[in-house]
Amino acid sequence: MQAILNEQEILRREKLTQIRQMGIEPYPAELYPVNAYTKDIKKNFVPGTPPDTNNIVQLAGRLMSFRIQGSASFAELQDSTGRIQIYVRRDDLCPSENKEYYNTFFKKLLDIGDFVGIKGYVFQTQVGEISIHVTEINLLAKSLKALPIVKTDENGVSYDEVTDPEFKYRRRYVDLVVNPKVKDVFLKRTKIFQSVRDYLNSFEYLEVETPILQAIPGGATARPFITHHNALDIPLYMRIANELYLKRLIVGGFEGVYEFAKDFRNEGMDRTHNPEFTVLELYVAYKDYIWMAEFTENLLQKIAMDLYKTTDVQVGEKTISFKAPFQRLTMYEAIEKYTGIDISQKNEEELREVCKNLKIDVPAHAGKGKLIDEIFGETCEHHLIQPTFITDYPVEMSPLTKKHRSKAGLTERFELIVNGKEICNAYSELNDPIDQRERFEEQMKLQARGDDEAMFIDQDFLRALEYGMPPTSGIGFGMDRITMLFTNQSSIQDVLFFPQMRPEKIIEMAKTEDYLTIGVREELIPILQKLNIMTIAELKKVNPNKLFGDMGGMRKKLKLDQVKLPTKEEIEGWINS
RNA sequence: GAUUCUGUAGCUCAGUCGGUAGAGCACAUCACUUUUAAUGAUGGGGUCUUGGGUUCGAAUCCCAACAGAAUCACCA
Numbered sequence: 001m002q003a004i005l006n007e008q009e010i011l012r013r014e015k016l017t018q019i020r021q022m023g024i025e026p027y028p029a030e031l032y033p034v035n036a037y038t039k040d041i042k043k044n045f046v047p048g049t050p051p052d053t054n055n056i057v058q059l060a061g062r063l064m065s066f067r068i069q070g071s072a073s074f075a076e077l078q079d080s081t082g083r084i085q086i087y088v089r090r091d092d093l094c095p096s097e098n099k100e101y102y103n104t105f106f107k108k109l110l111d112i113g114d115f116v117g118i119k120g121y122v123f124q125t126q127v128g129e130i131s132i133h134v135t136e137i138n139l140l141a142k143s144l145k146a147l148p149i150v151k152t153d154e155n156g157v158s159y160d161e162v163t164d165p166e167f168k169y170r171r172r173y174v175d176l177v178v179n180p181k182v183k184d185v186f187l188k189r190t191k192i193f194q195s196v197r198d199y200l201n202s203f204e205y206l207e208v209e210t211p212i213l214q215a216i217p218g219g220a221t222a223r224p225f226i227t228h229h230n231a232l233d234i235p236l237y238m239r240i241a242n243e244l245y246l247k248r249l250i251v252g253g254f255e256g257v258y259e260f261a262k263d264f265r266n267e268g269m270d271r272t273h274n275p276e277f278t279v280l281e282l283y284v285a286y287k288d289y290i291w292m293a294e295f296t297e298n299l300l301q302k303i304a305m306d307l308y309k310t311t312d313v314q315v316g317e318k319t320i321s322f323k324a325p326f327q328r329l330t331m332y333e334a335i336e337k338y339t340g341i342d343i344s345q346k347n348e349e350e351l352r353e354v355c356k357n358l359k360i361d362v363p364a365h366a367g368k369g370k371l372i373d374e375i376f377g378e379t380c381e382h383h384l385i386q387p388t389f390i391t392d393y394p395v396e397m398s399p400l401t402k403k404h405r406s407k408a409g410l411t412e413r414f415e416l417i418v419n420g421k422e423i424c425n426a427y428s429e430l431n432d433p434i435d436q437r438e439r440f441e442e443q444m445k446l447q448a449r450g451d452d453e454a455m456f457i458d459q460d461f462l463r464a465l466e467y468g469m470p471p472t473s474g475i476g477f478g479m480d481r482i483t484m485l486f487t488n489q490s491s492i493q494d495v496l497f498f499p500q501m502r503p504e505k506i507i508e509m510a511k512t513e514d515y516l517t518i519g520v521r522e523e524l525i526p527i528l529q530k531l532n533i534m535t536i537a538e539l540k541k542v543n544p545n546k547l548f549g550d551m552g553g554m555r556k557k558l559k560l561d562q563v564k565l566p567t568k569e570e571i572e573g574w575i576n577s
Numbered sequence: 578g579a580u581u582c583u584g585u586a587g588c589u590c591a592g593u594c595g596g597u598a599g600a601g602c603a604c605a606u607c608a609c610u611u612u613u614a615a616u617g618a619u620g621g622g623g624u625c626u627u628g629g630g631u632u633c634g635a636a637u638c639c640c641a642a643c644a645g646a647a648u649c650a651c652c653a
Contacts, residue, residue: 007622008587008604065614072610087611112603125611148588149603151614159614160589160602166645167588178588222652267652268578277653361650415653422653478653502644 008146015109016142022105026142032117034060039081041122045130051123057132059084060117060140062177065149068107077118077132078177085131086118092135106137113143113177150178169499182494185487188307189495192483193260195306196280199299205256205282210245212238212262218458219243219400222265225275238264243400243474244461246283247429250472251464258282260479271491272421272481275500280477287473288428289412293389296416296424296475297324300387300482307486315419315488318385326387326416331372334380334390343372351375365449369397384417399439399455401427423482426475433465518577519570523563 005013019026036057061079068074071090076083090102110116120134152158161179162168168175168182175182197207215234217224219241229236242261249257264276284292304311304322311323329337332344341354351371355362360378362371372394384390391414392404401411412428430436440462443455483495493499515525548568 006587011604067612067616068609069612069616070609072612074612085613089610091610125613127611127613129611129613131611146587146603149614150588151602153614157614162588164584164588164645166584169645220653265652268650270652271647273652279653363651425653476653481653504644 009144012111012142012144012146015111016144019105019109019139019142022100022109024105024139026139028138028140032060032138032140034058034117037081038077038079038084041084041132042082042130045122045124047124047128049124051121051133053121053133055121056119056135057122058117058119059132060115062143063110063112063114063116064147065112065151066110071102073107074131077116082180085125085129086120086134087123087125087131088134088137092133093137110139111143111146112149113145113147114139115141115143147174148178165493166501169493169501170504172497185483185489185495186497188487189483191307192303192486193479195303196299196477196479197260199302200256200258200282203256203284205258205284206254208246208249208254208257208259210239210242210249210259210261212264214239216456216458218455218461219245220263221455223267225264225266240265241279241476242281243476244458246281246474247469247472248461248464250283250285250429251467251469254285256282256284269500271493272484274480274492274496277492277496278479280479281474282477283429283472283474285470285472288471289391289414289426289473292426292473292475293328293391293414294325296389296426297322297326297387300324300416300423303482303486313486313488315485316490318419320386320419320485322387326389328389328391328414330392331376331390331394332392334384335372335376338380338383339375343375365446367396367446367449369394373397381417381422382420385419387416387418387423389414389416395439396442398427399443400430400436402430402432403435418485421481421485422478423485424475424477426473429469429472429474431465431469431471433462436465437462518574520574521564521566524566527563 016026036059038059038061041057041059059077059079061077064076064078064083066073066075073088075086075088077086088102088106090099093102093106094100117138117140118132118134119136120132123131123133125131148160148162150158150161162175168179176186200207213227213229213236215236217237217240219239220243222240224240225238227236227238228234239261240263242259242263246257246259259281261279261281262276263279265273266275267273269275284295287295300322301311301324304313307313311321313320313322332342336342339358343351343354346354348368348371351368352362355371355374358375358379360374362374366374376390380390392407392410393401393413393415395401395403395409395411398411398413401413404410404412413426415425416423430439437457440455440457444457480492480495484490484492487495489495512522512525515528516522520528548566548571
């Protein structure tokens with residue numbers, strides 16, 4: 001069943017038929033040999049060189065604009081690397097008397113958005129623009145829907161840019177074709193991932209894969225997605241973190257392991273949260289969190305250099321310097337710095353009082369760790385614009401972290417805050433199996449108090465620790481947030497190709513067979529649809545006399561003169577069937 | 578989940594006090610041999626998101642639904 005087509009869609013389908021009638025296949029099967037890209041042509045052309053008609057370039061892409069000037073035309077071809085102007089002359093395409101290929105095929109039957117392959121030679125127009133003088137043009141794929149046309153003038157100001165987020169996110173493919181800046185964000189995203197991977201590989205750490213479907217969702221405090229395995233008849237969870245699996249691999253004897261992992265959390269969505277997101281987790285044996293902090297600042301500095309060849313990165317109004325070393329503050333120092341309150345000696349009751357005084361709402365079931373986390377999040381985070389390591393978290397909010405070597409009640413943990421947002425979370429990993437079991441039991445108590453995010457006990461993980469895990473430091477990087485930072489995007493949806501959206505509402509239209517069953521001729525269906533009669537139930541409700549009149553009018557409007565109108569008896573037949 | 582804002586042509590947007598729906602680009606027809614977001618002339622294209630209500634009359638006012646955004650809540 002075909003959806004209702006607008007004028008331009010109908011027109012392009014008609015052109016498709018005409019193209020076939022000319023003996024041209026609009027969707028040819030053969031490969032198209034390409035020997036040049038627009039970016040290279042523009043980069044390598046030496047201004048002032050006379051055209052070399054023997055040096056034929058062959059390239060392929062989408063037509064993005066036409067400027068037809070009678071028997072000569074300009075158009076723009078967009079390939080994967082950019083755009084170039086092409087110059088098409090009637091007498092080049094049609095050396096013989098028959099000018100149909102230019103006059104009809106090129107001028108009338110090609111549209112913006114069509115994929116074509118061209119052969120030609122590079123030259124400069126009188127205005128100086130590097131262009132391709134086309135000697136041959138072939139259709140590679142016809143486009144049936146009009147692209148929104150975005151134009152950019154010489155100052156880089158764009159006109160009619162597609163800005164509607166719903167359109168951009170639901171039809172990212174169109175957004176990418178039409179908005180080059182969007183494409184650039186995703187190129188940078190991949191470049192960031194490559195930069196990180198290169199760095200980790202240079203230390204010979206091993207890239208691994210661990211389960212996404214987990215019987216026990218561990219390694220983080222978050223609400224999981226739940227699914228079901230039919231053969232085993234057990235619930236399975238989509239992973240919220242891969243930490244516990246990577247540590248098992250350290251137990252197994254690897255020196256360093258890492259994974260770019262998709263994690264899934266069944267929580268709210270906003271411009272910094274998507275239900276699925278990418279985290280890089282890295283674990284290195286025989287290291288501690290002090291080593292990891294240095295490793296982290298070097299890594300971020302490298303990303304900045306790889307991307308921009310400088311450590312200064314523009315994020316919104318601010319310039320952020322990724323030049324190592326970064327500032328370090330303990331969590332208690334940070335809270336004292338921004339609130340003037342020293343909470344280091346306070347118990348749960350007193351912390352609750354502090355929250356009340358600072359007007360911070362906290363859940364009734366919150367434990368000490370949660371309370372401190374709330375205070376920090378509310379009072380400090382947004383002040384930390386330049387990269388800052390916050391270190392030494394209270395033990396209650398870090399159930400997988402080794403106790404601090406010298407400060408009681410704290411753990412060896414840091415988070416890196418940049419532009420008011422957490423970018424990564426790292427610690428000296430807890431490898432004392434007995435301590436770990438006690439920490440899990442604390443989490444169970446929190447669960448009993450109503451914290452539905454507290455961790456489950458993973459018995460196999462504890463067993464692994466009992467076999468012995470070397471001292472290890474681990475870190476998790478929020479790769480999407482890092483990408484947001486380095487591409488200057490303020491929402492996570494803009495650094496994900498396909499952010500999560502509510503499914504599009506689909507109009508339940510009657511199928512062709514449904515119409516045929518009640519006796520409607522197939523050729524009449526478009527007329528009924530254009531009259532907005534989309535279901536059989538609607539059709540049966542209409543007044544046959546009115547429909548008879550309406551159909552006549554609509555047939556004329558749609559220029560379907562060849563279609564024979566139904567008689568009034570025919571219409572009554574449908575309605576009474 | 579709560580509040581606020583938004584939804585008009587393929588795209589970007591106007592639309593006055595409630596009185597027959599507008600522009601630019603895109604599209605079509607004609608003209609044009611080097612143009613630079615934008616050549617000229619002419620033309621086609623709309624269930625004004627959907628459903629109710631008020632009204633002689635609703636894109637416009639009211640209610641609800643749907644979708645998106647922002648803020649908050651929840652949460653890395």
